[in-house]
Amino acid sequence: MTILKLALNNIKRRKTRSLLTLFGIAFSIAVFFSILSINKGFERELDRQLKKTGIHFMIVPSGCPYEVATLVLHGSILPQLLNADVLEKVRTTERLELVSPALVTQLPNPRAGRVDTIYGIDMADAFKIKPEWQIDGRLPADKFEILAGSAVANAYKLKPGDEITYTIENRRFKVAGILKETTTQDDAFVYMHIQTLQEIINKPQAVTAIFARAKDPAMLEDIIGDIYIKVTSVQIITMGEIIGSIMTIVSSAKSLGISIAVIVIFISAIGIINLMLTTVFEQTKEIGMIRAIGASRSDIFSMVINEAIVLSAIGGAAGIFLSVIFSPLIEKIVRNITPYVPGGRIVTFGYELAVLCFFFSIIIGAVSGLFPAWKASRLSPVEAIGG
Amino acid sequence: MLPVIALEGVEKIYRRGSEEIHALKDVNITFQEGEFISIVGQSGSGKTTLLNIMGCLDRPTRGTVKIDGIEVSTMNEKEISRIRREKIGFIFQQFYLIPGLTAAENVALPLKFSRKPIDKKYILSLLDTVGLDMRAKHTPDQLSGGEMQRVAIARAIANHPHVILADEPTGTLDTKNSMIIFELLKSLNSRGLTIILVTHNVAFAEKTGRVISISDGQMNSTRLDSKHITGSI
């Protein structure tokens, strides 16, 4: 018979109350574990995704708020356009291996009763900007051809060769290809030749942003300096800055999440304290008997502490297990409430993090058990037995 | 030879608010090894208090308590725990077995607190002593009152104590089971174990080697006096 057996026996004796307390611990550890997992996965995925975009920086109109600028990637419509001369000046800048303009706008789609976000790009640069794209069909070649993101294609049940109509001038477009699912925002857009889009909206030189890639990433600062000298009223945002600004948003969300988790953990710790105090109170006579048959104060102390630890360890393990089981659900919730979420799995099981959380739950048990254990060890055996 | 237990000038005063209760008044007594003593007296006369002090569960307000010649009144909690563990076996009216643990596990508890290895054969031999070796795997809820008390006796002797203190061990049992318990105590005594039994049962008291009667916290006589024995079964 081990200490573990004694503790488990005691826990079993108060099934309902132990289960309730266990549930509290499991829930709080699950919240804690999930938040930490999300944060790790988020950073990693964001980093991975932005690295694979194939661009080093982008140029947007100045005065464009930072957060909005980052959302160009997200498909937001910027209120301003770049000045007509900017593109040419950037193109003549040295040490750049890619300069590619993009125009983002929205067009009503009468048949579907929806508004589509249209990305006008230079199709020749498509794979330079998005090296990981895979296309079912081909890139648009003809002027009135489009490439549909997978989400758009799903929504309209499009396949290569289908036609799609946009209200402005009642243009009919042929679907040249469908983008295979990227699990990024790219899935939600329709892509066409930038010249076609400029024509449709009647702004021949319109450019929302310019994507650029340096020949040598180490020279990035110099290049950006050069561009700032050449062109005015633009803002240059590097991918590093985009990652940084998104991480700022994420880290404040993370602090909020952790505060919630800490409160939940605190409440569950109070649950353990309450349960253990009730136990000590109810088992006073038994504790007296155990003292009578030779247990010392420290024996009683460790018995109560052990029970609290076993309880919280079971709860912690259950919580980690639950959050792994429910990670797809948690991922869905996070995607719905967070402004920018990279593709890929952001809630992932980290072995180290799991071990850390498990030990954390043990510590919660030990700390919560301190006061009840001290109370129990102070009981005088005579009064405990009650004469 | 040193007495197993010796009390000298022992007084016990309980304080309840401003009220003082003199539970024991100047008790002087010694118990020799191998004795079977019964303690009788009306309810509230101080029997349990006396037993608790002899068993080092409680400290006297005044006086000295010696177990095997060792003065315990001045010991700290840890040392006293050790004395209880090594020298004394308790049996209570309420059995106090731990629910959920088997008879064998309950019997093994004192060994656990002594950090002694738990030998299954030895535990079974203890259960055999009380005639319950067949019930080793049964939990208290599967045992009758008499059986639970027998398990408690096996638990009390597990650590080879020098003295067994039994506080009305048959108080809640029927005649037949009371007899079994008493006979068990007698047979343990015949093996040389010192037994101090608090009882209301005159018939049992008469069969012990010495009867101590207590009234109002004072020891009146060491001979059997049926006036002080009440509530006998």
Ligand SMILES: Nc1ncnc2c1ncn2[C@@H]1O[C@H](COP(=O)(O)OP(=O)(O)O)[C@@H](O)[C@H]1O
């Ligand atoms: N913990 C206690 N606090 C106050 N009074 C007590 C306590 N324990 C016992 N007493 C009192 O001491 C007296 C003796 O009690 P006890 O030794 O239990 O008697 P008995 O076991 O003979 O019935 C009684 O008056 C009882 O009320």
Ligand SMILES: [Mg+2]
């Ligand atoms: Mg009593």
